[in-house]
Amino acid sequence: VVLPALRRPVPELAVVCDTSGSMSEELLAMALAEVEGLLRALGMARQLRVLACDAAAGPAQRVSSTRQVTLTGGGGTNMGAGLAAAYALRPRPAVTVVLTDGYTPWPDAAPKGMRVVAGLLGDDAPEAPRWARAVRVPFPG
Secondary structure: OOOHHHOOOOOOEEEEEEOOOOOOHHHHHHHHHHHHHHHHHHOOOOOEEEEEEOOOEOOOEEEOOHHHOOOOOOOOOOHHHHHHHHHHOOOOOOEEEEEEOOOOOOOOOOOOOOEEEEEEEOOOOOOOOOOOEEEEEOOOO
């Protein structure tokens, strides 16, 4: 028997990983480490939808391990395209985490009905837009 007080609903979640040319191998490794942390927080039975995005978003990857993530890209940067791709997913994520160095144009507003958390990777990442919840992820050490 699972009592109502012991059950916690887990919102649908998507992750957009910046794979533009400005993302170094160290920053990509940091992004994968954050994906690993999200997978652990969601629990073993859950999968996470990950989208690689440079100037355009790649297809969503359902993963239960970071070994399953393929980060392709290396061109320009447009995290607005990644957010639009996450918004188009079904079921639509309640929260989308964008892991980026921050050097990207952002849309004027968050997609309606979807919260955005901007994981700003590295020590020199610029500010995120006001409508996003910004979390700074400094270089390790």
